[in-house]
Amino acid sequence: xxxxxxxxFRTLLRSTSSFNILKTTDDKKKxxxxxxxxxxxxxxxxxxxxxxxxxxxxFGYMGFIDQMADMAAIMICGLSFVFTILKAGSYxxxxxxxxxxxxxxxxxKTIVSSKFLYMxxxxxxWNLSISVAMLIGYGLMARPAIYIYPLWILLSxxxxxxxxxxxxxxxxxxxxxxxAFKHWKVVQTILTFAFVFLAFSLRFILEGLFRNNxxxxxxxxxxxxxxxxxxxxxxxxWFTKAVTGGNILPAILLIALTAVLFELTxxxxxxxxxxxxxxxxxxxxxxxxxxTTLKRKSxxxxxxxxxxxxxxxxxxxxxxxxxxxxxxxxxxxxxLFIGLxxxxxxxxxxxxxxxxxxxxxxxxxxxxLTGMAAMTTCSPSLEGKNYWILKSxxxxxxxxxxxxxxxxxxxxxxxxxxxxxxxxxSAKASFIEMVSFMILGVALCCFSSVFGCACGIHFMKxxxxxxxxxxxxxxxxxxxxxxxxxxxxxxxxxxxxxxRVTGTVVTVLLAALLYAALTFVFALRVEKLSQN
Amino acid sequence: xxxxxxxxxxxxxxxxxKAADNISLEVESGDIYGFIGHNGxxxxxxxxxxxxxxxxxxxxxxxxxxxxxxxxLECKKITAYIPDNPDLYENLTGxxxxxxxxxxxxxxxxxxxxxxxxxxxxxxxxxxxxxxxSSYSHGMKQKVAIISALIHDPKLIVMxxxxxxxxxxxxxxxxxxxxxxxxxxxxxxxxxxVLDVAEKLCNxxxxxKEGKIITNGTMEELVGDKSLEEVFLEGVTKEVVTPEAx
Numbered sequence: 001x002x003x004x005x006x007x008x009f010r011t012l013l014r015s016t017s018s019f020n021i022l023k024t025t026d027d028k029k030k031x032x033x034x035x036x037x038x039x040x041x042x043x044x045x046x047x048x049x050x051x052x053x054x055x056x057x058x059f060g061y062m063g064f065i066d067q068m069a070d071m072a073a074i075m076i077c078g079l080s081f082v083f084t085i086l087k088a089g090s091y092x093x094x095x096x097x098x099x100x101x102x103x104x105x106x107x108x109k110t111i112v113s114s115k116f117l118y119m120x121x122x123x124x125x126w127n128l129s130i131s132v133a134m135l136i137g138y139g140l141m142a143r144p145a146i147y148i149y150p151l152w153i154l155l156s157x158x159x160x161x162x163x164x165x166x167x168x169x170x171x172x173x174x175x176x177x178x179x180a181f182k183h184w185k186v187v188q189t190i191l192t193f194a195f196v197f198l199a200f201s202l203r204f205i206l207e208g209l210f211r212n213n214x215x216x217x218x219x220x221x222x223x224x225x226x227x228x229x230x231x232x233x234x235x236x237x238w239f240t241k242a243v244t245g246g247n248i249l250p251a252i253l254l255i256a257l258t259a260v261l262f263e264l265t266x267x268x269x270x271x272x273x274x275x276x277x278x279x280x281x282x283x284x285x286x287x288x289x290x291x292t293t294l295k296r297k298s299x300x301x302x303x304x305x306x307x308x309x310x311x312x313x314x315x316x317x318x319x320x321x322x323x324x325x326x327x328x329x330x331x332x333x334x335x336l337f338i339g340l341x342x343x344x345x346x347x348x349x350x351x352x353x354x355x356x357x358x359x360x361x362x363x364x365x366x367x368x369l370t371g372m373a374a375m376t377t378c379s380p381s382l383e384g385k386n387y388w389i390l391k392s393x394x395x396x397x398x399x400x401x402x403x404x405x406x407x408x409x410x411x412x413x414x415x416x417x418x419x420x421x422x423x424x425x426s427a428k429a430s431f432i433e434m435v436s437f438m439i440l441g442v443a444l445c446c447f448s449s450v451f452g453c454a455c456g457i458h459f460m461k462x463x464x465x466x467x468x469x470x471x472x473x474x475x476x477x478x479x480x481x482x483x484x485x486x487x488x489x490x491x492x493x494x495x496x497x498x499x500r501v502t503g504t505v506v507t508v509l510l511a512a513l514l515y516a517a518l519t520f521v522f523a524l525r526v527e528k529l530s531q532n
Numbered sequence: 533x534x535x536x537x538x539x540x541x542x543x544x545x546x547x548x549x550k551a552a553d554n555i556s557l558e559v560e561s562g563d564i565y566g567f568i569g570h571n572g573x574x575x576x577x578x579x580x581x582x583x584x585x586x587x588x589x590x591x592x593x594x595x596x597x598x599x600x601x602x603x604x605l606e607c608k609k610i611t612a613y614i615p616d617n618p619d620l621y622e623n624l625t626g627x628x629x630x631x632x633x634x635x636x637x638x639x640x641x642x643x644x645x646x647x648x649x650x651x652x653x654x655x656x657x658x659x660x661x662x663x664x665x666s667s668y669s670h671g672m673k674q675k676v677a678i679i680s681a682l683i684h685d686p687k688l689i690v691m692x693x694x695x696x697x698x699x700x701x702x703x704x705x706x707x708x709x710x711x712x713x714x715x716x717x718x719x720x721x722x723x724x725x726v727l728d729v730a731e732k733l734c735n736x737x738x739x740x741k742e743g744k745i746i747t748n749g750t751m752e753e754l755v756g757d758k759s760l761e762e763v764f765l766e767g768v769t770k771e772v773v774t775p776e777a778x
Contacts, residue, residue, distance in 0.1 A: 004636065011632045015621035024625055024664050096619050102585040103613035104636050105605050278587035282545060282577075463622040463666040 004106055008114035013121060016465055033459065037475040044482070045125055049133040056137020065142045069152070069243050072134035073159055073236040076127050080160035081167050083123055085195060088164075088171030089188070090316045090468035091115050092269070097465060098277055108270035116168060116266070122473070123160060131156035145246060152243045155251055161258045162235055165265045170195050172269045179279040189315045196323060299395050303403025304410060307379055311407075317382070320471050321373050325415040328369035332422030340426040355427035360499040360507050362427065363440040364492035366419045371444055371488070374452030375408040376401075377480045380460045381470035387462050397530035401453055405526075408449040416441040436508040443515035448484070450522045455480040457529040533597055534558045535688050535719040536565075536582065541591035543577050543743075551577040553743040555591070559688070559721050559736070562714045566734035567723040568764060574743040575723040576616070579692050582721070583613040596687055609637070612681035616693040618673055626661035626668070626676050630683065637684035644683060651679040654705045670697040678706060682713075689713060691722035695729060707733055731760040739767045 014020055018034045025031060052075070056068050092115050101111050135152050138144065174195065178188035235257065238250035297305070311317050335343055340355040358365070380401070383390060390400050420441050424434040459476035461469070471477070491511055499507040536559035543552040552574045559565045569575050580586040582593055584604045593600040595607040620629055627648070634644035652658035655675040665673060674697050681689060689710070695703050710720050710733065724730050730737060731751065737760070738748035746767050747754060754763055 007632065007635045011621065011624070011628075014628065015623045017623065020623050020625075020628075021664060021666075024662070097621065099580070099585050099615060100619055103583040103608065103611070103615075104633070105608040106636070107605060274584075275587045282551075282586065465621065465623075 052133035060141030081163035084167035108273040300403040304406035307407035328419040332419035335426040371448040376452035440512040566730035566737040569740035610687040612686035618677035622666040
């Protein structure tokens with residue numbers, strides 16, 4: 001008899017893989033999109049491999065060959081934890097086919113562990129890219145014994161499991177605490193935010209361990225710092241000892257601890273799994289409604305309001321999209337009390353950068369927080385099975401997408417402008433500078449909403465199994481985020497240098513003009529896609 | 533021995549509202565048992581507890597003598613569930629989905645092929661099984677869900693509004709299949725709004741209102757010389773004493 005965890009895991013992979021559609025569909029456009037998605041993802045993996053390989057070679061030339069294993073392990077563990085904490089709750093609980101699976105002869109433990117393995121598999125290409133690239137670098141520089149190569153690969157496959165288990169357990173705790181309350185969604189959202197903030201703070205602390213004021217200090221400190229992490233988090237130390245010292249005992253310890261924690265975590269989660277899902281999947285109608293005046297709205301306005309309700313109704317959607325807005329506002333308020341210079345000091349780890357030096361970049365800095373996850377990248381896909389409601393309504397596609405763009409603007413513009421205002425007060429910007437930042441801020445929000453919408457429509461996926469697939473991992477989201485990030489970085493740095501020649505206000509207004517032009521181009525693209 | 537026995541089952545939402553209130557009923561081998569009630573009466577809540585999807589604290593549910601609470605896997609091995617709106621894996625083809633279900637129930641290769649062919653032909657969907665489920669209509673998805681439910685020859689088939697979305701021929705075939713299953717000793721427990729269907733198909737029926745069973749028993753006992761529609765309307769406007777209680 002086949003193992004049921006494997007049967008379910010295999011089916012989950014198959015049912016969410018576009019490869020299965022590629023095999024069975026005759027739709028050339030669909031095939032093209034899928035292949036385009038593969039090429040895009042392939043390029044991202046290649047970029048990561050290139051980055052890791054060069055880092056390894058750089059470390060090797062600087063004489064830190066033995067720290068390569070630590071570096072690889074830290075990167076794999078850190079990324080796995082951060083990636084998982086944002087989606088664990090959604091993958092383990094509240095998925096669409098819960099009812100179908102629970103009615104089949106699967107134990108709760110089988111379902112949860114299959115879902116975990118599925119998450120692991122989705123992270124695997126990222127982890128393997130890091131591991132293999134660093135191994136090649138290590139191999140070239142250190143010339144280890146031949147058995148080290150398979151050992152490195154095997155252990156690096158195990159390394160992400162414990163951080164992912166920890167993140168899953170946090171997701172479970174959040175859901176468990178949340179379901180004890182009447183308004184469990186609100187409690188879950190607040191707790192998820194708290195843990196995500198904590199995870200990001202942890203990232204800064206870890207980064208801080210590797211950064212310092214100058215390069216020499218960094219390199220000199222690397223050896224000590226990596227060893228510190230190895231002793232603080234023993235699995236990393238065990239991995240390093242096994243692959244650099246050829247020591248088998250740490251390898252056995254890593255394997256054993258992973259297996260024990262895997263069993264223990266899912267034993268605990270499965271214990272209250274059905275009860276928690278019963279709470280999350282059921283609700284009672286109050287039946288106390290009394291008809292009051294209903295205001296008339298334009299169709300696009302009605303869609304915009306529906307989108308915002310959808311955002312606030314889903315913990316996953318809200319945490320992924322709203323995190324940037326809340327973080328921006330929190331930093332804006334904090335800057336009033338401690339000063340923008342101190343926040344910059346934390347981000348650049350003490351490098352001699354002041355708020356006056358980066359003044360023209362303030363709108364871009366804020367946009368880094370508010371504009372990297374636009375609602376419009378996933379809101380067309382999130383219609384899912386309810387797509388018929390909009391399509392069967394007497395609405396043009398233009399009205400539908402305008403409503404989605406408006407929803408994003410309703411949230412992004414206030415967050416962008418308010419944070420800009422707070423930063424400007426803290427940085428003592430002049431009134432005219434502040435106004436120019438506001439103009440650029442609005443242009444950035446318009447660009448973000450429209451470009452996001454173009455990506456969201458182009459890569460619309462309605463047949464998702466779990467909403468997190470389109471919120472966090474959708475092709476539209478990835479295609480939107482990376483060019484947006486690169487463009488923002490280039491213009492952020494460019495504006496600092498250009499402002500020395502043309503002055504802050506002119507530079508910022510030029511940037512606003514550029515974004516207005518880009519918004520126009522992508523608005524035309526949305527218009528064209530709306531006609532399909 | 534009864535195939536399904538529900539004993540004093542209650543389910544409370546949000547700590548106060550009782551969606552199911554002290555429900556007890558028994559479905560025996562060969563029964564086609566109809567579960568009738570208004571929208572929100574508690575039919576789906578009860579059905580989802582029977583098939584092990586929904587947690588409950590009060591009462592007990594037994595399938596072929598096994599407790600749903602204490603031996604869920606034993607119960608699920610002999611039960612089939614067809615929800616009103618089946619959420620199947622959309623990116624799988626019909627045959628991939630059915631093969632997955634056959635793997636879950638550990639059905640041997642020859643048997644699964646025979647059963648998929650038999651029910652696929654009866655429901656006229658065999659030729660579409662190679663296509664992705666995402667390309668299916670609601671009725672076609674319902675047919676795949678029905679085949680997947682029958683693939684392991686269950687002792688108990690639980691269905692929530694099974695006739696919704698089925699074309700007339702498929703609805704007729706489903707009724708035939710239900711009769712065949714019952715002749716072989718299985719039992720069928722299903723909810724429906726279509727009272728004509730229930731009256732013609734079921735030998736037993738229960739009417740539920742606001743989470744409480746207001747009447748249940750054999751069709752002859754309940755209906756007498758009236759129609760099921762009349763009995764239902766009388767029952768939901770005033771409480772009716774169950775024949776078993778008399």
